[in-house]
Amino acid sequence: MVASLAISKLLLLACALSCDALRVGGAAAVVQRRASTPVCGATAQPETKTRTKQKTSSGGGGGGKGGAPKLEVAKPKLKPLEADIPMWKVILLGDDEYEEDPVVAVLKQVIPEIENERQARERYTEAMKSGRSLLVVQPKEQAEFYVEQLARADPQMVVYSTIEEEK
Structure with missing residues (x-):
């Protein structure tokens, strides 16, 4: 047995x-x-x-009994893009030599925020009465581009404009 x-x-x-x-x-x-x-x-x-x-720890934190506590990485707070970029005003300057129809056509052609002829005529009239009219607010490079395009758009006439920093 x-x-x-x-x-x-x-x-x-x-x-x-x-x-x-x-x-x-x-x-x-x-x-x-x-x-x-x-x-x-x-x-x-x-x-x-x-x-x-078997439980294993990932990283050097020693995650387990008696080990150091696991650290969490803080996520950065994102700022809005518009807050970082200084904005500039594109201002149409009044001039006695302007003719209304060519200036209105140039404003409609160059400035995308001016959608129709009525808006362009209002800006032209304001510039002729007060000497200035706000066309658009953009970042500096785009504002400079608009000023250049307004001056070059019509070979018969220069449309004068300037930029100022928005405060």
Whole structure:
């Protein structure tokens, strides 16, 4: 009886040693135990699978029991783009040599905010009465571009304008 018990223990040990596989991958170790074909008339055991997951810390914070607390990175606050860029006014200057129709046509052609002839005529009339009329507010480079385009748009006449920083 004792001899048969010792033999069956040895057979089970031999089966276990020949069939165990240990695979380590990433953060978890997976141990699978499989039963093989019976040796010397031993009965086959049902398959058992065991998975063991181990916690690992990511980063140098030592995240675990007794480790340093994990630090969170603060996200920067984004400022609106308009707040960073200084704006400039494009101002139409009045001149006694202006003719209304060519100036109105140039204003409609160059300034995209002036959508129709009525708006262009209002700006022209204001410039002739007060000497100045606000056309558009843009960043400096675009404002300078509009001033240049107003001066070049009509080869027969120069439309005078200037820029001033908006405060």
